[in-house]
Amino acid sequence: MGFWEDWDARQLKAKEDRELQCTAEEKALQGFSGLDAGGKDYTGKLWGGPAKQTYVSKCTHKGNVLVFKTKHLCVYGGGSSRGAYLIPNGIVLDLAGGMVENSVITVTGFDCPMLLSRIKTRSVDIHWKDGSIISWSTDAWKGLLSDLETEAQKQKKPLDVLVACIGGHGRTGTALAIMAYWSGVIPSGQDPVRWIRENYCQEAVETQRQEQYVEDSTRPVIQ
Numbered sequence: 001m002g003f004w005e006d007w008d009a010r011q012l013k014a015k016e017d018r019e020l021q022c023t024a025e026e027k028a029l030q031g032f033s034g035l036d037a038g039g040k041d042y043t044g045k046l047w048g049g050p051a052k053q054t055y056v057s058k059c060t061h062k063g064n065v066l067v068f069k070t071k072h073l074c075v076y077g078g079g080s081s082r083g084a085y086l087i088p089n090g091i092v093l094d095l096a097g098g099m100v101e102n103s104v105i106t107v108t109g110f111d112c113p114m115l116l117s118r119i120k121t122r123s124v125d126i127h128w129k130d131g132s133i134i135s136w137s138t139d140a141w142k143g144l145l146s147d148l149e150t151e152a153q154k155q156k157k158p159l160d161v162l163v164a165c166i167g168g169h170g171r172t173g174t175a176l177a178i179m180a181y182w183s184g185v186i187p188s189g190q191d192p193v194r195w196i197r198e199n200y201c202q203e204a205v206e207t208q209r210q211e212q213y214v215e216d217s218t219r220p221v222i223q
Contacts, residue, residue, distance in 0.1 A: 059169070059203045064162055067176050067200045068185040072152035073145075075161045075183075077176050077200050079168025090160035091148065092123045095171040096130070128171050131206065133213040141178050141217060173197075173204025174214055181218040192218050 062083045064076040078084030086092060128134045152159035163179070165171040177196040180186050186195045193214050196204045205211055 059201055061168070061201055065200060067163075067196070068180050068183065069158070070149075070183050070185065072149040072158055073161055073183070074158050075163065075176070075179060077168060077172050077204075078162060078164045079166050079172060080164060081166050082168050084162065084164045084168065087160040087162055089155075090122075090162060091151070093144075093161065093163045093175065094123050094125050095128045095163070095165040095175065097125055097127070128165070130166070131170055133174070133209050134171075136217070138182075138217050138219075142182055145179060145182055169201060169203045170206035170210055173200065173206070174210045176200060177205060177214045178217045 059082075061078075064078045064084055064087065067075050067077045069075070076084075076087070080096065126134070148159060148161055163172050163175050173196050177192040180196065180199075181192045186192055193205050193211050205214060
């Protein structure tokens with residue numbers, strides 16, 4: 001069965017997995033607005049205690065960052081909060097939802113076929129919870145790349161692919177690391193997480209679960 005033929009089933013499975021991944025902290029936060037009956041917030045700090053340290057990102061990338069090229073693909077990474085933009089005639093792997101919906105261009109009062117013909121961004125809405133992982137197997141990632149390459153061959157030129165979430169780090173970095181590995185871009189023996197941090201952003205792949213998922217998804221299959 002082709003990768004896209006069972007897309008609905010994959011999305012339903014991803015939704016079910018996200019619901020199961022809700023942690024005890026998240027439930028407490030949802031149920032008590034971040035506060036428990038003992039007067040503490042969900043991090044365990046007393047009210048009026050020391051202020052939480054504010055995390056300051058060292059990331060400086062903006063817009064679409066070209067991460068790697070193959071014979072058929074030009075793959076970019078980015079985040080909607082960091083100025084990622086739609087690429088005419090390209091494909092967006094939207095890991096957070098809303099990039100294409102928030103960028104709809106409406107022409108009223110006159111026909112503008114030449115302009116509209118240049119704005120044909122296709123979006124694949126991939127439901128992936130922030131800070132978490134997705135229930136895709138290695139075969140699913142290989143199938144995705146195979147279909148993207150097939151699409152590129154139809155247009156007889158490299159296909160622009162934007163991989164994006166909101167911040168452009170966790171989900172985006174995880175996906176890019178796996179895609180780069182199975183595209184043959186990452187040198188043999190090199191850690192995909194380290195490679196994506198060196199070639200895209202040092203803050204890519206944010207959590208230990210995401211790091212482990214990259215490792216699991218790029219492990220050669222022993223027949």
